[in-house]
Amino acid sequence: MAIIVQKFGGSSVANAECIKRVAKRIGSTYDKGNQVVVVVSAMGDTTDNLIDLAKQVAKNPPKREMDMLLSTGEQQSVALLAMALNDLGYRSVSLTGQQAGILTDPVHSKSKILSIDSTRLEEELSLNRIVIVAGFQGVTEENEITTLGRGGSDTSAVALAAALNADVCEIFTDVDGVYTTDPRIVPKAQKLSAISYDEMLELACLGAAVLHPRSVEIAKEFGVKIHVRSSFNENIGTIVQGVEEMNKIVEKEMVVRGVAYDLNVAKVTLFDVPDIPGSASKLFRALADEKINVDMIIQSQQRDNITDISFTITKDDLEKTKEVLADIKEKIGAREFSYDSDVAKISIVGAGMITNPGVAARMFEALAENNINIEMIATSEIKVSCIIRSELIKKAVVILHEAFELDQPA
C-alpha cells in the first residue's frame, strides 16, 4: 500500500463546487488502494480578505496576531474538504498544523518547519482515514500558531511526505507540469517528464513559480519524490527527484533543461571602492542587516587600488538599498553609486552542464549574434545567468530556447 501526499492550492478549493470536485479526485486515489494525506491552502481569496480586514483594524498588525488570523483560512478549507469526503462515503478527518504535529520555529509569518511528530497522522491512517492537513501553518514549542510564508502549503506537503516516508508528493497546479520555459513566451515550450531537485531549485528561484524553492530544498534533503501535475486533468506531469533516479528516466539527453527569466531585478554599482580587506564585507553586512537579499555579485579587476562592485537585488528592495548605500558609501570610502531597474535576468539551467564544456559560450554567442548585450554574468554548476536590458528579455528567451533545441519533443 502506497502512501501518497497530495497538495491542492487555494484556487482548487475556491468554492463548494471546487471542494466537491477535489474530494472526488482524492477519493479516486484512495480507491486505488493508497493511504492518502492531503494538504490544502485557504479557499480562493480568503487570505487576501483577512489581510484586508486586519489592515482596517490596525496600521501595523503584530505578526503573531496575523498568524492567528490567517491560519483560520486553512482550518476552514480542511474542515470543508473532510466534510465533502465524508459526504461521498469516505472516512476522513481534518487536522490543524498543530494537530498534525508540525513544529516550527517562532518566526511569525515566515516560520520554518523544525520537525513533524507523525504519531497522530499515522494513527489516523491506520484507521483507514483520509487525513486532510491545513497547509501553511504549524505550532511552536510554546504552543503559538505560526505560518510558513509564501508557498507554505507546498512546504507543508513535502515535509509531511518526508515525515511519513511517502511514496510520492503530488502537487496539483493549474499547469501540466514543469516546462522548458514559459509557454506564454515560447508556445513550443516542452513539458519535462522529469527534472532533478537542483535543476528545479534553480528554476524555482529563477521565477518558474510552479514550486516554492523551500519545498524543493526539503524534498532534496529527504529524498521526497514530487509529482507536479494539473488539477484539471489526469495527465502525468513532471517528476522532481534525485539525480540518481534521473538516469533511469528514458529521455533525450538534454544538457540544458530549461530557460528561465526574472524581471524583478535591479542592478546597483558602487564605484571606486578602495581595495582593502573588509570593504565588501562591510557593504554586504549592512545590506543583510536590512534583510536585503543580494543575488549576483561582481567585483571588477582592481586598478590603482580601487575597484567597482556591482550586485543585483529585487526591485522591491531598491529604495531600501539606496538608503543603505547612501550611508555606507562614505564609511568604506567609495566615490558614488548608480542603480538601474530596467534590467532582467535570463538563465539556462541543466545538471549536465558541468560535464559539457562550452555551454556558457554557446549562450553568450547566441545572445551576441542577436545583438543582445550582456551586462553581468553569474554561473553555478548547473546554471548560467546573464543580466540584460529588460526590454530584450522575451527575445532572449526565444533565442536561447531555440539555440539549445528545447523546442523539440523529448
Next chain:
Amino acid sequence: MAIIVQKFGGSSVANAECIKRVAKRIGSTYDKGNQVVVVVSAMGDTTDNLIDLAKQVAKNPPKREMDMLLSTGEQQSVALLAMALNDLGYRSVSLTGQQAGILTDPVHSKSKILSIDSTRLEEELSLNRIVIVAGFQGVTEENEITTLGRGGSDTSAVALAAALNADVCEIFTDVDGVYTTDPRIVPKAQKLSAISYDEMLELACLGAAVLHPRSVEIAKEFGVKIHVRSSFNENIGTIVQGVEEMNKIVEKEMVVRGVAYDLNVAKVTLFDVPDIPGSASKLFRALADEKINVDMIIQSQQRDNITDISFTITKDDLEKTKEVLADIKEKIGAREFSYDSDVAKISIVGAGMITNPGVAARMFEALAENNINIEMIATSEIKVSCIIRSELIKKAVVILHEAFELDQPA
C-alpha cells in the same frame, strides 16, 4: 488590582469599526488599573455563513468537522481585536480555547467545560497584557477542537472568571440589563439592579434571552458575580449574584422579581393510563431516549385505577414526541393521546416567594379576574408557571406585571 472578565457578542464585533470601538472600551477598563480578560464571539454573520458553506459541501457534516470549521470564527475575531488593541497602544494577545487551557468533554457541537488550566492566562496577565480569548470553544484531552453550543461564549466568560477568581464577569449585550419583563410588551418594565443566580436561572430558562442558563449555573457553582450591561452606553446594568449578596443591595423588597413567558411550548396528554408502577417511568424513559426535553408534568388523581398524564415540551419536539407516543401507547396500555400547540407558559419568578404565602394564589386570582383559564400549573421554590392559551399571553404578562407592582421604579 481587580481582575475583570468582559464578554462581547458577535454584533459588538460585526465589522472593523465595531472592533475598534470595542477595543477602546476594553482599553478604558484597563486604564482604570484592572487586569482584563476578554471573551468574544465570532463576527456578526460569520457562523451562519460557515454553516451555509458546510451545507453546500455535505448533506450531514460530521459534528467534529463542524467544530473545526465554526471555531475559526472566534479565532478570527480574537486576532482582530488583539490587533486593534495593539494599534491603540495596549499590549494584547489573543488565545484560542486550546491555548487558554479550556478543557471540555468530547461531545462535539455541545461540549461542556471540564476544567480550565489558567497557567498561560495568568502568565499573560502578569506581563500586563490584555488577554483576548476565543469564546464558544475548547479542546478535549485528545486535542480535538470542540464548541460549546448555543450561548457558549457566555459560558466561556463565566468559566474563565471562575478559573481566574475574577472580581466580576461583565456580559455586554444590546439591552441595559435584566428587566422585570419583556419591555416590548410592557413599556413600563423596570431594570433590576440585582438578581440572584436562581432567579436569573429561572428567567433564563423561561425565555429571557439575556444569559444562557449554563453560564448562570457555572456562575452560581463558583460564585462568579455577573454584570449584565449594555455595549452602547456606560450605564450600570444588572448584577447577578448569590442570595447572600442580594441582601446587601438596597432595593425595594420585591417578592416577585419578574414575569417571563415562553411561546415555544406544546402540551401533550395521554389518557387512561393504567395506574400501575412503571407506567410513567416507561413513558419518560422513552422520551428521554429520543432526547426530548420534558418541562412540566402533571398526573391527574387516579380513578378506577386509571389516570391521565399531561406534560409540556418545546414545539420543535412535537413531531418526534408523537412518534414516541404512538409507539409507547400500547406498551403501557393507555387509551389515546392528544396534543395542543396553541399554548404558552407564563411564569412569575422571585426568591422571596418561598417565605411569602399567597403569591401563587394572587397570580391565579389575577388571571381569573381577567378570564384567563389556567390549563396546567407547576411550581418551584422561586417560580410559579401556568400554561394558558397562547393568544392570551401578552395580556397575561401585562396583568401580572401590574398585579405584582413591578412597573414601579425600584
